[in-house]
Amino acid sequence: MAELKFSDLLLTVPVPTALAAARPARREQPASARLLHVTNGDVAADLIREAGIQGDVTLSADVLHEGPAPAGLLPERWRKVRARYLAECGYADYDRCLADLTEWDHKLESYRNYDEVVLWFEHDLFDQLQLLRLLDWFGARDLGWGRLSLICIGEFPGVEPFHGLGDLNPEQMASLLPGRRPVTEKQVFLARHVWRAFCSPEPIGLEIALRRDTSVLPFLADALQRHLEEFPWMRDGLSRTERQALLAIDSGFDTFEPLFRAVQALERRPYLGDSSFLHNLKGLASPPMPLLRLETGAGGSIRHQRVSLTATGRDVLAGREDWVRLHGIDRWLGGVHLHGQDAQWRWDGERSRLIPG
Numbered sequence: 001m002a003e004l005k006f007s008d009l010l011l012t013v014p015v016p017t018a019l020a021a022a023r024p025a026r027r028e029q030p031a032s033a034r035l036l037h038v039t040n041g042d043v044a045a046d047l048i049r050e051a052g053i054q055g056d057v058t059l060s061a062d063v064l065h066e067g068p069a070p071a072g073l074l075p076e077r078w079r080k081v082r083a084r085y086l087a088e089c090g091y092a093d094y095d096r097c098l099a100d101l102t103e104w105d106h107k108l109e110s111y112r113n114y115d116e117v118v119l120w121f122e123h124d125l126f127d128q129l130q131l132l133r134l135l136d137w138f139g140a141r142d143l144g145w146g147r148l149s150l151i152c153i154g155e156f157p158g159v160e161p162f163h164g165l166g167d168l169n170p171e172q173m174a175s176l177l178p179g180r181r182p183v184t185e186k187q188v189f190l191a192r193h194v195w196r197a198f199c200s201p202e203p204i205g206l207e208i209a210l211r212r213d214t215s216v217l218p219f220l221a222d223a224l225q226r227h228l229e230e231f232p233w234m235r236d237g238l239s240r241t242e243r244q245a246l247l248a249i250d251s252g253f254d255t256f257e258p259l260f261r262a263v264q265a266l267e268r269r270p271y272l273g274d275s276s277f278l279h280n281l282k283g284l285a286s287p288p289m290p291l292l293r294l295e296t297g298a299g300g301s302i303r304h305q306r307v308s309l310t311a312t313g314r315d316v317l318a319g320r321e322d323w324v325r326l327h328g329i330d331r332w333l334g335g336v337h338l339h340g341q342d343a344q345w346r347w348d349g350e351r352s353r354l355i356p357g
Contacts, residue, residue: 036111038134039120040127043166044173048120051174055118058107059100062086063276064129065227068332071199075105085332089279108137116147118180122164123154124271128223132198135183135191149180150187154219154269163270186216194220199335203228203345203354222269228354230333231347236316237324241272241280246317249292249309256281256297256305278302284313289326291316 035055037048045057067085083098091097111117119134121127131152138148155162156172165173194214197205206224214220229240236243244263253259260277264270272280284291291313297304315321324343331338338344343357 033115034113036107036114036117037120038108038117040122040130040165044120044164047165047168047170047173051170053174053177055114056107059104060108060130060134061104062101062130063091063126063273064133064334065125065230065271066276066279066332068337069199069334070201070337071196071335079105089275091275108134111138111141111146112144114146116149117143118149118151118177119183120165120176121150121152123152123219123222124164124269125223125226126271127152127164128217128220129198129227131217132191132195132220135188136195138183139188139192148183150183151176151180152217152219184216190214190216190220194224198227201335201337203231203334203336207354219269225352226267226269226271227333229347229349231345231354232324232329232338232343233347233349234355235319235349237322237326237329237343237346238316239280241277242284242323243317245277245280245284246291246309246313249307250314250317254307255303256307257303259307274302281307286327291323 033054035053037045037053037055037057038060039045039048039057041059041061045059048057062082063086066089068081070081073081079098079101083094083101086092086097087094092100117138119131121131131150153165153176156168159167159172168176194206194209197203197209206228210221210224210228214224226240232239233243238246241263244266245259248259248262248266251262253262256274256278260274263277264272281292281294285294289312290310292310293306293308295306295308297306309317312321312326316323316326325341328341329338329343336345346355346357347353348355
């Protein structure tokens with residue numbers, strides 16, 4: 001699968017005794033301990049292997065910031081819903097998407113075969129959503145004698161700019177393992193509430209989360225803020241990603257690869273892969289009233305695909321027209337399904353809050 005690189009937060013969510021008893025410092029595992037490493041994509045997984053770190057490696061790498069993530073689905077149904085969306089977006093065919101999602105989940109379900117599960121993630125929205133889902137999943141289970149540990153970083157000495165684990169070399173990757181920390185009851189408690197809010201059909205729980213102390217997961221608040229900025233904005237009906245793309249095209253970036261890099265540079269913590277970005281562009285180019293034109297590049301290469309604004313695109317970018325009212329919307333953001341000729345929720349960029357549509 002290509003690049004498969006949140007309701008009230010005061011509700012009580014039970015945390016298994018094994019996690020509730022987690023200590024604040026890590027106890028060394030014996031050399032013979034069986035470890036399962038869970039990380040965000042093939043690059044990080046390969047680095048763990050190349051570093052000679054003992055244990056098995058699996059992924060949690062679905063693009064959860066895109067497409068339906070509704071609450072209440074059984075695991076098999078969840079995977080089918082996600083696979084259908086991913087296939088419709090062109091990440092891979094349905095069978096491949098479903099096979100990857102199933103393989104990853106089934107490997108997690110083998111956690112009882114290991115003495116420790118180590119979660120390897122980073123600071124951006126993509127990874128923070130993976131982490132929420134995993135902590136919610138493990139929070140509903142008794143680990144028995146096993147341990148759940150976390151490595152989650154937003155920087156690394158000497159690596160500038162730091163975008164993620166994939167920027168490291170095997171030796172740097174190996175140096176992170178001794179610093180892993182046991183997952184705490186507070187982290188699981190927070191993650192379970194926020195994951196429920198993310199999957200809720202009403203997004204207000206995420207705003208409640210942002211008004212509370214999320215410091216036990218230090219990168220979570222910024223990730224939630226960035227997620228909410230993907231709701232259509234009051235001014236023009238564009239998401240932040242869509243607006244950044246149009247602005248970059250308007251400033252002269254007219255082929256896909258430099259355009260993608262320019263938009264990434266506008267993010268404090270880049271989280272979109274190029275396939276996700278292309279999916280955004282295709283949406284902006286769809287009829288009726290497309291905002292941009294996509295023209296096939298040399299040799300059919302996506303990297304060289306040419307991009308230009310339409311007159312309607314310029315009107316929307318200038319705030320003279322509203323993209324949702326012109327085009328309609330059919331978009332899932334977590335458990336929220338925005339659909340029809342106006343969005344049920346919009347983002348007020350000036351006040352940094354959601355407004356009912």
